[in-house]
Amino acid sequence: MVTSLSRKIWQTLASIKTGVILLILVVIFSAVGTLILQRPTTDPDELQRAYSPQMLRVLDALGLTNVFHAWWFVLLLTLVSLSIIAASVQRFPNAWRFYSRPYKSPDENFRKAQALQAVIPVRNEEAGLSAAERGLRKSGFNAEHIVHENSFSLFSERNRFSEMAVYIVHASLLLIFLGTSIDALYGWRASLMLTRGEQSNHVQPENATTRTLPFFVRCDSAGRENYADGSPKKWWSNLSVIENGNVVLRKQIAVNDPLVYRGLRFYQASFGDTGKIDRLELVATARDGHDQKDFTIGLDETFPLDADTTVRLAEFFPDYAVGDGRVYARSNSLENPAAHLVVESKKSGKQINVWRPQIPGLDENEASPYIFEAKDVQMAYFTGLEVSHEPGQWFVWAGVILLGLGLAVVFYLVHVRIWIVPVRDARCQLALWVGGTANKNREAFEHRFSKLVEEIEREIKNSEQAAGVETSVATVAVR
Amino acid sequence: MARVAKVEQPAATGTGLVVMVGLGIAFLLFMAFLNVVKSGNLLNESNLLYATLTFYAGAGTLYLAFGITGTPSYIKYASFATWIGLLANTGAVAHRWYQAGHAPFASIYEMLLSFVWTLAVLTLIAEKKYGVKVIGTVTMPVAIVGVVLMQLLRTEVRPLVPALQSTWLHVHVTLAMLAYAACALSFALAMMFLIKDKMQTETFLATISLFCMVTYLGVLTRFEKWGGLSVVAWNPAETSEVFLGKNMRLFVVIPELGWAMVLVLAAVTVPIVLYLVWRKTGDHRFIDIANRTVFVNILLQVLALAFFVARAKEGQYASPDADGLYTTSLAASPFILAGLVGGIFVSLLYLLLLWRRDDLERMLPSAEELDRITYRTIAIAFPLLTLMIAAGAYWANRTWGSYWSWDPKETWAAITWLVYAGYLHMRVTRGWRGRRAAYFAILGFAIVMFTFFGVTYLLPGLHSYA
Numbered sequence: 001m002v003t004s005l006s007r008k009i010w011q012t013l014a015s016i017k018t019g020v021i022l023l024i025l026v027v028i029f030s031a032v033g034t035l036i037l038q039r040p041t042t043d044p045d046e047l048q049r050a051y052s053p054q055m056l057r058v059l060d061a062l063g064l065t066n067v068f069h070a071w072w073f074v075l076l077l078t079l080v081s082l083s084i085i086a087a088s089v090q091r092f093p094n095a096w097r098f099y100s101r102p103y104k105s106p107d108e109n110f111r112k113a114q115a116l117q118a119v120i121p122v123r124n125e126e127a128g129l130s131a132a133e134r135g136l137r138k139s140g141f142n143a144e145h146i147v148h149e150n151s152f153s154l155f156s157e158r159n160r161f162s163e164m165a166v167y168i169v170h171a172s173l174l175l176i177f178l179g180t181s182i183d184a185l186y187g188w189r190a191s192l193m194l195t196r197g198e199q200s201n202h203v204q205p206e207n208a209t210t211r212t213l214p215f216f217v218r219c220d221s222a223g224r225e226n227y228a229d230g231s232p233k234k235w236w237s238n239l240s241v242i243e244n245g246n247v248v249l250r251k252q253i254a255v256n257d258p259l260v261y262r263g264l265r266f267y268q269a270s271f272g273d274t275g276k277i278d279r280l281e282l283v284a285t286a287r288d289g290h291d292q293k294d295f296t297i298g299l300d301e302t303f304p305l306d307a308d309t310t311v312r313l314a315e316f317f318p319d320y321a322v323g324d325g326r327v328y329a330r331s332n333s334l335e336n337p338a339a340h341l342v343v344e345s346k347k348s349g350k351q352i353n354v355w356r357p358q359i360p361g362l363d364e365n366e367a368s369p370y371i372f373e374a375k376d377v378q379m380a381y382f383t384g385l386e387v388s389h390e391p392g393q394w395f396v397w398a399g400v401i402l403l404g405l406g407l408a409v410v411f412y413l414v415h416v417r418i419w420i421v422p423v424r425d426a427r428c429q430l431a432l433w434v435g436g437t438a439n440k441n442r443e444a445f446e447h448r449f450s451k452l453v454e455e456i457e458r459e460i461k462n463s464e465q466a467a468g469v470e471t472s473v474a475t476v477a478v479r
Numbered sequence: 480m481a482r483v484a485k486v487e488q489p490a491a492t493g494t495g496l497v498v499m500v501g502l503g504i505a506f507l508l509f510m511a512f513l514n515v516v517k518s519g520n521l522l523n524e525s526n527l528l529y530a531t532l533t534f535y536a537g538a539g540t541l542y543l544a545f546g547i548t549g550t551p552s553y554i555k556y557a558s559f560a561t562w563i564g565l566l567a568n569t570g571a572v573a574h575r576w577y578q579a580g581h582a583p584f585a586s587i588y589e590m591l592l593s594f595v596w597t598l599a600v601l602t603l604i605a606e607k608k609y610g611v612k613v614i615g616t617v618t619m620p621v622a623i624v625g626v627v628l629m630q631l632l633r634t635e636v637r638p639l640v641p642a643l644q645s646t647w648l649h650v651h652v653t654l655a656m657l658a659y660a661a662c663a664l665s666f667a668l669a670m671m672f673l674i675k676d677k678m679q680t681e682t683f684l685a686t687i688s689l690f691c692m693v694t695y696l697g698v699l700t701r702f703e704k705w706g707g708l709s710v711v712a713w714n715p716a717e718t719s720e721v722f723l724g725k726n727m728r729l730f731v732v733i734p735e736l737g738w739a740m741v742l743v744l745a746a747v748t749v750p751i752v753l754y755l756v757w758r759k760t761g762d763h764r765f766i767d768i769a770n771r772t773v774f775v776n777i778l779l780q781v782l783a784l785a786f787f788v789a790r791a792k793e794g795q796y797a798s799p800d801a802d803g804l805y806t807t808s809l810a811a812s813p814f815i816l817a818g819l820v821g822g823i824f825v826s827l828l829y830l831l832l833l834w835r836r837d838d839l840e841r842m843l844p845s846a847e848e849l850d851r852i853t854y855r856t857i858a859i860a861f862p863l864l865t866l867m868i869a870a871g872a873y874w875a876n877r878t879w880g881s882y883w884s885w886d887p888k889e890t891w892a893a894i895t896w897l898v899y900a901g902y903l904h905m906r907v908t909r910g911w912r913g914r915r916a917a918y919f920a921i922l923g924f925a926i927v928m929f930t931f932f933g934v935t936y937l938l939p940g941l942h943s944y945a
Contacts, residue, residue: 016909020901020905022906023897023901026897030894034934035891041886068890133870180883386880388883390876390881398884400869404862404865407862411861420706
């Protein structure tokens with residue numbers, strides 16, 4: 001009872017009909033998943049704009065707003081995998097028998113059933129067969145002698161392996177499913193924001209608590225290159241991996257080129273202005289005009305201009321505005337920068353506020369012994385890293401390679417078999433029966449087969465002519 | 480079979496049309512030459528594209544003429560024109576590649592350029608190697624529509640954003656173009672098979688009417704109150720759509736255009752209704768009327784297209800979502816445009832079938848041969864599709880850290896793959912040959928087209944519009 005039920009389930013799973021129905025279901029639900037807005041990829045606001053509250057409740061309850069992670073979709077994919085397994089397991093023994101025990105000496109019924117066959121009359125069985133073997137080899141086929149009780153026949157075969165390629169394709173699909181399942185269960189994604197010089201071992205997965213990594217990641221520097229029209233060309237970050245206080249790995253990552261350490265991948269995902277300055281390049285010219293200095297300075301750093309005078313970068317605004325007698329930042333992007341420098345004399349201890357550009361009411365630029373000119377500004381960027389852990393991806397890639405190879409074999413390697421058997425033809429004359437099959441691209445094989453038959457006929461004729469001379473010589477000798 | 484009173488047509492002499500097409504090409508090239516002399520710039524991309532279009536159009540005309548009259552010399556000249564067009568097309572691809580510094584796969588314009596190139600190459604291969612001479616009748620018009628669409632889409636070289644700077648992108652898109660071109664070919668072959676397989680002309684009538692109906696229904700999802708049709712607003716200065724927010728396009732309403740589309744929808748529905756009446760009553764007069772309606776419908780469709788082009792090209796329109804007037808452009812509605820042109824094109828092909836079916840059948844290889852070649856092109860397309868998806872997944876993994884994220888394009892690529900996988904299983908295990916296999920090939924190509932155009936233009940449109 002139980003066995004019959006389980007067998008029934010097994011049979012159903014293994015049938016091609018079930019497979020196709022499951023595939024159709026996958027197609028339908030995938031399509032639905034692209035037509036209805038999906039929760040993971042859309043803003044909640046947008047969803048509320050698109051659907052009425054009742055509608056949204058229904059869609060949510062049915063899992064249609066998150067089709068690709070819904071339990072029933074996962075179940076569907078599992079059933080597809082099971083169906084592939086069942087179908088392969090059910091058909092495998094037959095295929096394996098066919099593969100491992102090639103049919104080398106065809107009996108009469110088999111011979112009659114062949115679509116491609118020819119009968120070539122010969123005078124001598126052995127000479128005919130060896131001529132046929134020469135014909136086979138000349139046409140690029142190998143030849144195997146199949147020995148019977150008191151005669152032998154020829155068998156030629158190539159690419160028998162192609163009969164098994166379908167199983168490789170199915171196995172590779174299962175491997176890909178396995179990889180994606182592992183990733184679905186054990187993989188995770190998180191993000192990590194770092195500014196220059198900052199290090200961290202805490203990453204923030206979406207909708208989950210912070211994860212702690214067994215090592216630190218430090219951003220040594222980060223930057224962007226732009227095209228002439230201002231659109232981004234490249235974002236990069238120099239990262240160091242620090243484990244137990246030692247730098248174990250350094251790499252410059254960019255979009256398309258992640259850093260990989262201990263199965264974790266760090267991707268350049270986003271990039272932005274912190275609104276803070278990294279380096280400011282200044283030219284300071286003394287009032288008397290003969291002393292000029294070119295230097296760079298960071299925030300709160302001091303640079304000695306001469307024995308007595310120093311300059312400090314006190315404040316920097318990437319996009320400044322003045323209001324109520326003070327300067328404030330309007331935005332974080334480098335649009336309208338202002339720098340506040342403090343020039344100090346060691347002897348007198350006098351501090352002079354210098355503003356670039358001049359800000360009336362605040363700056364004391366006229367009192368400074370140096371005139372400052374800004375040459376270049378380097379902003380401190382933050383780099384947005386995406387961290388992903390995909391332990392299953394190697395199964396996926398292995399599966400993909402296997403799939404490619406499998407498909408190439410399935411479509412382009414032809415399993416060809418040729419038999420040459422000595423027989424008696426309709427008039428009881430000695431003849432060679434030549435038959436052949438190919439498991440795909442039969443038209444091309446048909447052509448090859450007729451060429452082969454011609455070649456064999458030519459060989460037989462040649463050998464018989466040569467033999468004919470010999471026989472006559474022999475006959476003469478006897479007489 | 481078609482019991483339509485055949486319109487007696489003067490037997491076109493072989494040379495007459497060739498000379499006319501040749502003169503047409505010469506005239507167009509001469510006009511272009513005058514322009515070139517004025518600008519002093521011969522080998523630039525737009526000139527090369529123009530030459531491509533001219534020669535493909537010439538080839539298309541000759542292929543169609545061959546389909547109609549069966550004059551063998553046409554095919555010779557048609558292939559010759561295709562060869563020259565392909566040369567110019569290759570030049571345009573090379574020019575673009577050199578100028579952009581990357582293989583031309585970065586934008587939909589560049590992908591169309593590569594797609595058309597591949598299609599022309601495959602057409603010549605199918606013709607020379609497999610002897611499917613009339614294949615150009617279907618593929619060349621597709622190539623022409625492609626080149627025309629290209630003229631409307633943005634052409635300036637855009638620098639590649641960081642995510643696109645990858646060899647894997649090029650691998651991915653090359654494979655996609657090869658696969659899609661092979662799918663297009665299998666579609667054309669499947670259609671030829673159905674013709675050769677004595678599929679009733681009436682069934683084709685029903686199919687093309689259904690296609691036109693679905694197209695106009697699709698267009699009319701944009702129907703607005705008071706008979707307008709909403710289209711995406713276009714900013715000519717930036718040559719891009721106008722966005723309200725992230726993924727939110729601004730729509731403007733072109734008045735009256737909606738009514739025009741409703742009218743054409745009603746007209747293209749008539750043949751299918753008549754077809755159904757014929758199926759019920761068996762009275763063939765209904766089909767005769769339907770055939771005449773198709774002829775009228777072509778005129779109506781051309782008018783609707785002209786109306787749409789005229790209104791979309793010029794003028795400013797109000798938007799329901801924002802104040803003020805905005806312009807639009809044909810480039811903002813490639814999906815509608817492709818739909819309208821496609822509708823006219825299939826209707827014309829139907830007329831060709833209706834009037835010249837016997838000649839057409841004589842020109843084709845046997846049904847079994849066509850069935851086999853269809854299968855063989857799919858046997859090429861399927862591994863290419865597989866590798867295309869794999870290369871895309873690998874690229875996504877390097878760029879975003881995830882090889883599969885179920886975005887609409889990915890999902891539809893997977894659906895395409897599954898449909899062709901279904902085709903292969905049914906063919907191999909169930910021995911599906913002939914009709915059913917041909918339907919599958921047609922379905923597969925329809926899904927390919929949806930993945931290529933529909934997902935890009937319709938799904939985001941749905942999302943911002945829903």
